Amino acid sequence: MTKTLSAGEVVKQVAVKFPGAATVLNDFAVLVDSKSLRDVMAFLKTTPGLDFNYMTTITAIDYFQYFEVAYNLVSMEHNHSLTVKARTPREVASLPSVISLWRAADYQEREIYDLMGITFEGHPNMKRIVLWPEFSGHPLRKDFLK
Amino acid sequence: MRATLDGEVVINLEPVFGYLHRGIEKLAEERTYTGFVPLTDRLDYVASMSNNFGYCLAVEKLAGIKVPERGEYIRVIMAELQRIAAHLISVGSFLNDSGAYFTPFLLMFRERERIIDLFEMACGQRLLYNYYRPGGVSQDVPKEFFPALKELLKQLPGYVDEYEQLLKENEILMARAKGVGILPKEMAINIGASGPTLRAAGVKWDIRKADPYSIYDRFEFDIPVGVQGDCYDRYRVRMEEIKQSLRILEQAIKQTPEKGPVRAEVPQLIRPPVGECYAHIEAPTGELGFYLVSDGSIAPYRCHIRAPSLMNLTALRDMMLGWKIQDLIIIFGSFAITMGEIDR
Numbered sequence: 001m002t003k004t005l006s007a008g009e010v011v012k013q014v015a016v017k018f019p020g021a022a023t024v025l026n027d028f029a030v031l032v033d034s035k036s037l038r039d040v041m042a043f044l045k046t047t048p049g050l051d052f053n054y055m056t057t058i059t060a061i062d063y064f065q066y067f068e069v070a071y072n073l074v075s076m077e078h079n080h081s082l083t084v085k086a087r088t089p090r091e092v093a094s095l096p097s098v099i100s101l102w103r104a105a106d107y108q109e110r111e112i113y114d115l116m117g118i119t120f121e122g123h124p125n126m127k128r129i130v131l132w133p134e135f136s137g138h139p140l141r142k143d144f145l146k
Numbered sequence: 147m148r149a150t151l152d153g154e155v156v157i158n159l160e161p162v163f164g165y166l167h168r169g170i171e172k173l174a175e176e177r178t179y180t181g182f183v184p185l186t187d188r189l190d191y192v193a194s195m196s197n198n199f200g201y202c203l204a205v206e207k208l209a210g211i212k213v214p215e216r217g218e219y220i221r222v223i224m225a226e227l228q229r230i231a232a233h234l235i236s237v238g239s240f241l242n243d244s245g246a247y248f249t250p251f252l253l254m255f256r257e258r259e260r261i262i263d264l265f266e267m268a269c270g271q272r273l274l275y276n277y278y279r280p281g282g283v284s285q286d287v288p289k290e291f292f293p294a295l296k297e298l299l300k301q302l303p304g305y306v307d308e309y310e311q312l313l314k315e316n317e318i319l320m321a322r323a324k325g326v327g328i329l330p331k332e333m334a335i336n337i338g339a340s341g342p343t344l345r346a347a348g349v350k351w352d353i354r355k356a357d358p359y360s361i362y363d364r365f366e367f368d369i370p371v372g373v374q375g376d377c378y379d380r381y382r383v384r385m386e387e388i389k390q391s392l393r394i395l396e397q398a399i400k401q402t403p404e405k406g407p408v409r410a411e412v413p414q415l416i417r418p419p420v421g422e423c424y425a426h427i428e429a430p431t432g433e434l435g436f437y438l439v440s441d442g443s444i445a446p447y448r449c450h451i452r453a454p455s456l457m458n459l460t461a462l463r464d465m466m467l468g469w470k471i472q473d474l475i476i477i478f479g480s481f482a483i484t485m486g487e488i489d490r
Contacts, residue, residue: 002357055338056426057452059437070437072424076335076351083424104338106460115171130164130489139172 003080029083055102060116097123115140167489174449179416187274190487195228196429198278204425204436205280209418216406217282232430236482243479282409323377327477337460341432347375353428377480455483
C-alpha cells in the first residue's frame with residue numbers, strides 16, 4: 001500500500017533547509033511558496049528518505065481568487081506519496097517549471113498553460129498543446145459560468 | 147507527429163496533439179457524478195471498463211462509498227477481461243505495424259470477440275460499456291455469464307500459446323523489434339511512464355501491487371518485467387500480462403460470492419463532502435488517475451485525468467532520433483497509445 005506521508009513531517013524536514021517556504025495545508029497536502037517551488041521540489045526529489053523520483057500528475061484548479069496547482073509525487077523506492085501545492089494569483093498566473101527535475105511535467109505543464117492559462121517559467125517549449133495557436137482564452141477557467 | 151528526415155533517418159520529431167480533444171475534463175464540471183461515467187468510456191476507448199473503474203474508485207473515495215463483495219468481484223473480473231482484450235489489440239496492431247500484415251491481428255480479434263460477447267451479456271454494449279457505477283456496477287451479470295466465462299478461460303491459454311508459437315521467437319519480429327526504441331530505466335521513471343512501457347524498462351511497478359485498490363490484495367499474480375526496454379520487451383510484457391490476468395480471473399471466479407447485491411445503496415445525486423482526492427488504477431496502458439475536487443454540490447468542481455498514454459509519449463523524440471523511418475512506425479506501435487486518452 002502506498003503510504004501517504006503526513007504533511008506536518010515533510011514541512012518540518014523542508015523547514016530545516018528552507019525556513020517558511022512550506023506550510024501544512026491539510027493532513028496530506030503541503031503548500032509551497034511559489035518563489036521557492038523549484039528549490040523545494042529539488043529537495044523533495046534528492047533528499048534521502050524522501051526520494052520522490054516519480055511525478056504522477058499535475059492538476060490545476062481555478063478558485064476564482066487564485067489558481068492552485070497540485071503536484072502528486074511518488075517515491076518508488078519507499079512506496080510513499082505526497083501532494084505538493086502551489087498558488088498563483090489570477091492576474092499574473094505564473095509558476096516556476098519543474099521540468100528540469102521531472103520530464104513528466106513537460107506535456108502536463110503545456111496542457112495547463114493551454115487549458116488554464118498558467119505560464120511555467122523555464123519551460124523550453126511553452127506553447128499550446130491540444131488547442132490551435134490562434135485560439136483565444138483558456139477553456140478550463142471558471143470564466144464561462146452561466 | 148511531425149518528423150524531419152535526412153534521407154531515411156529521423157533527425158527531428160515533434161508530436162502534434164489535439165485532433166481528438168473534446169474537453170472531457172470541462173464537461174465533467176457540468177455533469178452529475180454518475181452522469182460523467184459514460185464520458186470516461188470515451189477516454190481510452192479500447193479499455194472502457196478500466197476507465198469506468200478508475201473514475202468510480204475516485205468518486206467512492208471522495209464520498210466514502212463501500213462496494214458490496216459481489217460488486218467488487220464482478221468489477222475485477224471485467225477489468226481483467228478488459229486488460230486481456232486491450233492487450234490483444236495493442237499487440238495485434240503492433241504486429242500490424244511491424245509488417246505481419248493482419249494475420250496475427252485477426253487471430254487476436256477472434257479471441258477479443260469472445261470477451262466482447264461476455265461484456266455484451268453483462269451490459270448490452272460492445273465497445274463503450276458504461277457498466278460501472280459509483281458504488282458497484284449498473285446490474286448483475288446474467289446467469290449464463292459465469293459458465294461462458296469458465297468456458298472461455300479453458301480455451302484462452304491455448305490461444306495464447308498459439309501466438310507464442312507463432313511470434314515469440316519469430317526471426318523477423320526479433321530482427322525488427324529487438325534493440326529498437328530503447329527506453330532506459332532512469333528515463334522511464336523520469337518521464338512518468340507507466341504500465342507495460344515502464345515495466346518493459348525493468349521497473350517492477352504495478353499499481354495493483356504497489357497500491358492495491360479494490361480487492362487486488364486478495365489475488366496472487368506476478369509482475370512481468372522486461373530487460374532493456376525495447377519494442378520487443380514491451381510486446382513481451384503485454385503477452386505475459388495476459389497470462390497473469392488469466393491467473394487473476396481463475397482466482398476471482400472461485401472467490402465470487404454466489405449471491406448478493408452488486409451496487410451499494412447510493413443516492414441518485416451523489417453529494418460528496420467538500421474536499422479532493424486522487425485515485426488511480428493500473429489500466430492496460432498504465433497508471434490511469436482521476437483527481438477530483440468537490441465543492442459539496444452534485445457535480446465535480448474539477449476533474450483532472452492522468453492519461454497514461456500522454457505521459458508514455460514524453461520521451462518519444464529522444465527514442466526516435468537517429469532511427470530510420472521504418473523503425474519509427476514500430477516504436478510508435480509498441481507504445482499502444484490511444485488518441486482519445488491523450489487529447490481527452
